[in-house]
Amino acid sequence: MLTATVAEKLPIGRGDERRLTQVLLNLAGNAVKFTETGAIDILADAVDGHFEITVRDTGPGIASKDQALIFEEFQQVDSSSTKQKGGTGLGLAISKRIVEMHGGTIEVESVLGSGSAFRLKIPMRVEESAEAA
Ligand SMILES: Nc1ncnc2c1ncn2[C@@H]1O[C@H](COP(=O)(O)OP(=O)(O)O)[C@@H](O)[C@H]1O
Ligand SMILES: [Mg+2]
Known part of the structure; x- marks a missing residue:
């Protein structure tokens, strides 16, 4: 089950839409790839001048010792699940x-x-026209 919860009336931000979409697709793709049972939830909100997007899953989770490592190039957790999934x-x-x-x-x-939650915080740089609307 995949759910997306997007706050109402989010402001319009400025940014590289194509690349930010890649980020979301990658996080959602990982969640789908690693989660065998349960749910994946995507949440989007605007908090204190930034967008906050969370992709949460009930997959295998990531040990604390690996949590910094996975953001480095070519690093995958040395688990059977990662090895199986390529x-x-x-x-x-x-x-x-x-x-x-x-x-x-x-x-x-x-x-x-018991699962993972990846959270993005991106400063808004809101469009002036959207702010005025
Ligand atoms: N949602 C997740 N649940 C469990 N492990 C994850 C998740 N997302 C990422 N990982 C771990 O972090 C590693 C790196 O992720 P990523 O950089 O997207 O590479 P890839 O998906 O090609 O393996 C994965 O190989 C996996 O070990
Ligand atoms: Mg990936």
């Missing part, structure tokens, strides 16, 4: 760069065995 280990490294180019942050919260 991939290049580049998605999160590229995502982190794109988010940081927008002045934002990406972080993961996870408990091994």
Whole structure:
């Protein structure tokens, strides 16, 4: 089950739409790839001048010792699930760069065995016309 919860009346931001879409697709793709049972939830909100987007899953989770590593190029967790599912280990490294180019942050919260939540915070740089509307 995949749900998306988008806050009402989100302001219109400025940014590289194509690259930010790649980031979201990568996070959602990972969630779908690694989650065998349960749910994936995508949440979008505007908080204190930035957009906050969370992709949460009930997949295998990521041990604390691996949580920084996975944002580095070519790094995959050395688990059977990662080995079975393939991939290049580049998605999160590229995502982190794109988010940081927008002045934002990406972080993961996870408990091994009970899922992961990847959270993006991206400063709004709201369009003036949208602000006035
Ligand atoms: N939602 C997730 N649940 C569990 N592990 C994850 C999740 N997302 C990423 N990982 C771990 O982080 C690694 C790096 O992810 P990524 O950079 O997207 O590379 P890839 O998907 O090509 O393996 C994955 O190989 C996996 O070990
Ligand atoms: Mg990936």
